[in-house]
Amino acid sequence: MNDARTATRAAEDTRLEVVDVAIVGAGLAGIGMATRLARRGRDTFVVLERAADVGGTWRDNRYPGVACDVPARIYEYSFRPPGDWSSLFADGHEIARYLRDTVRDEGLAPHIRLHTEVVEARFDDEQRRWLVATTTGTVLARVLVTAVGRLSEPRLPDVDGVDEFPGSLFHSAAWDSSAPIEGAAVAVVGTGASAVQIVPQLARSARSVVVLSRTPPWIVPRGNRRYSDEERRMRRDESTARAERDDLFADADVNVRERLGPGDELEQIREKALGHLRRQVPDARLRGLLTPSYEIGCKRILLSDDFYPALGEPHVTFEPSALARIDGDAVVAASGARYTVDTVVAATGFFATDMPFAQRVVGRGGTTLAQRWSRGMTSYASTAVHGFPDMFVLDGPNAALGHNSALYMIETQIDYVLGALDTLAADPGLCLEVTEDAEAEYTREIDTRAESTVWLRGGCESWYVDPRSHRLTLLWPGTGASFRERNGRFSAAPYRQV
Numbered sequence: 001m002n003d004a005r006t007a008t009r010a011a012e013d014t015r016l017e018v019v020d021v022a023i024v025g026a027g028l029a030g031i032g033m034a035t036r037l038a039r040r041g042r043d044t045f046v047v048l049e050r051a052a053d054v055g056g057t058w059r060d061n062r063y064p065g066v067a068c069d070v071p072a073r074i075y076e077y078s079f080r081p082p083g084d085w086s087s088l089f090a091d092g093h094e095i096a097r098y099l100r101d102t103v104r105d106e107g108l109a110p111h112i113r114l115h116t117e118v119v120e121a122r123f124d125d126e127q128r129r130w131l132v133a134t135t136t137g138t139v140l141a142r143v144l145v146t147a148v149g150r151l152s153e154p155r156l157p158d159v160d161g162v163d164e165f166p167g168s169l170f171h172s173a174a175w176d177s178s179a180p181i182e183g184a185a186v187a188v189v190g191t192g193a194s195a196v197q198i199v200p201q202l203a204r205s206a207r208s209v210v211v212l213s214r215t216p217p218w219i220v221p222r223g224n225r226r227y228s229d230e231e232r233r234m235r236r237d238e239s240t241a242r243a244e245r246d247d248l249f250a251d252a253d254v255n256v257r258e259r260l261g262p263g264d265e266l267e268q269i270r271e272k273a274l275g276h277l278r279r280q281v282p283d284a285r286l287r288g289l290l291t292p293s294y295e296i297g298c299k300r301i302l303l304s305d306d307f308y309p310a311l312g313e314p315h316v317t318f319e320p321s322a323l324a325r326i327d328g329d330a331v332v333a334a335s336g337a338r339y340t341v342d343t344v345v346a347a348t349g350f351f352a353t354d355m356p357f358a359q360r361v362v363g364r365g366g367t368t369l370a371q372r373w374s375r376g377m378t379s380y381a382s383t384a385v386h387g388f389p390d391m392f393v394l395d396g397p398n399a400a401l402g403h404n405s406a407l408y409m410i411e412t413q414i415d416y417v418l419g420a421l422d423t424l425a426a427d428p429g430l431c432l433e434v435t436e437d438a439e440a441e442y443t444r445e446i447d448t449r450a451e452s453t454v455w456l457r458g459g460c461e462s463w464y465v466d467p468r469s470h471r472l473t474l475l476w477p478g479t480g481a482s483f484r485e486r487n488g489r490f491s492a493a494p495y496r497q498v
């Protein structure tokens with residue numbers, strides 16, 4: 001669709017809504033952004049959400065055992081009253097409720113448009129506004145904030161026979177609660193963060209479980225526990241909660257050291273994981289199959305106390321090869337082994353490195369964000385992209401952490417965007433685009449920081465690294481604190497007026 005046609009369509013559309021800021025996505029990032037805008041008294045913003053409810057990751061991932069794997073007390077908004085978490089690693093339903101409560105308490109509902117999928121967001125070069133076409137109407141916005149998540153587009157196995165499987169086959173992020181599990185034969189494809197939470201739960205009631213694993217994960221003890229009433233009561237005091245949150249964050253943040261390159265920290269975490277494996281898997285053959293051949297930290301280090309024991313149960317089989325195809329009612333592994341099953345759970349991850357939403361964003365001169373990112377995601381400050389004026393990406397390029405809370409990063413980005421909005425508010429005619437040079441310089445900085453890290457040197461394939469460029473495009477290669485130091489404050493210097 002060309003610019004003129006889009007503009008004409010928008011003008012004719014009786015459902016045209018004109019706002020200052022359009023936020024796409026009502027997950028942790030979109031709700032956080034909306035809260036900060038509402039608290040600043042900004043009226044004219046909308047949150048466009050394709051689903052029937054808010055919550056993003058925590059609305060969609062409803063599988064048995066779903067929980068966060070950073071302490072919940074650092075997985076909460078620092079600008080909201082402390083959350084009353086029941087345990088160290090809160091379960092997903094609790095987090096989903098926390099997000100719904102945030103929307104209610106902050107009075108965000110009037111701003112949120114549910115069942116509203118953004119099909120195209122196009123920068124109109126003439127008006128210097130974003131025309132956002134959705135399934136329920138069109139929004140004209142000065143600023144576009146994308147908060148569509150990096151783990152929001154499930155990736156099903158791309159093998160023959162998936163469509164013909166006669167039983168239940170579904171992705172872990174779209175749990176089918178009517179699927180046969182109790183007394184059934186179940187296959188779990190994948191051994192990532194979701195699978196290690198799901199398998200122990202399924203092992204409790206299924207007749208048999210087979211777990212297909214292309215590469216085994218590194219796993220360290222989890223040590224979850226419920227908080228006592230006294231611990232929960234003490235947390236109502238905001239300064240106590242804040243101090244504790246800062247400590248938990250700082251404790252977790254040092255753990256990046258082991259990923260930044262060889263050294264004592266790397267040796268120690270590897271030894272910790274191997275010790276966990278030795279203690280939990282007495283069978284030497286199974287232990288051999290479960291010992292990763294790549295360096296620890298190259299992929300996400302998982303936390304679990306019940307995955308290895310579940311694999312040791314007589315009705316659970318660990319199949320050390322990938323799913324090759326589905327043949328009728330059997331899953332067939334790359335090793336040739338066949339397993340007849342009633343239900344297949346695809347815990348096969350997400351389209352993370354290529355952010356499918358980028359195909360729907362059209363910047364200056366008609367270039368899509370997907371075209372701009374055809375060799376992998378790049379940005380300035382992990383938030384702005386050359387060619388896409390007055391657009392900010394939350395939880396996008398090099399803004400994730402493998403070792404600490406995503407929310408810390410998201411809040412840092414929200415601060416950055418608020419700074420940009422202040423600059424824009426001071427001059428209604430202003431339209432800001434980050435320069436190509438600034439973006440290239442930032443990209444070089446990321447590459448230098450990433451050079452010796454285990455993510456690039458650890459001998460694994462992971463979604464942190466773009467397969468096209470072999471660059472680290474998902475993770476910030478450093479501490480969360482260093483991300484905030486680098487990117488927490490907006491400056492107009494690397495931008496030009498469009």
Ligand SMILES: Cc1cc2nc3c(=O)[nH]c(=O)nc-3n(C[C@H](O)[C@H](O)[C@H](O)COP(=O)(O)OP(=O)(O)OC[C@H]3O[C@@H](n4cnc5c(N)ncnc54)[C@H](O)[C@@H]3O)c2cc1C
Pocket residue numbers: 024025026027028029030048049050051054055056057058061066067068069070075116117118119147148149150151152194357394395404405406407
């Ligand atoms: C199972 C699981 C466990 C995790 N555990 C942790 C953890 O312990 N700690 C941690 O730090 N991180 C964890 N993560 C990462 C998690 O995704 C982030 O922490 C965080 O929830 C991301 O929030 P978000 O708002 O950026 O994205 P999301 O929560 O994915 O929200 C994006 C929203 O955008 C909407 N959307 C997408 N496209 C469109 C469109 N075209 N139009 C309208 N709306 C659209 C989606 O429907 C969704 O509601 C986990 C992820 C998963 C999948």
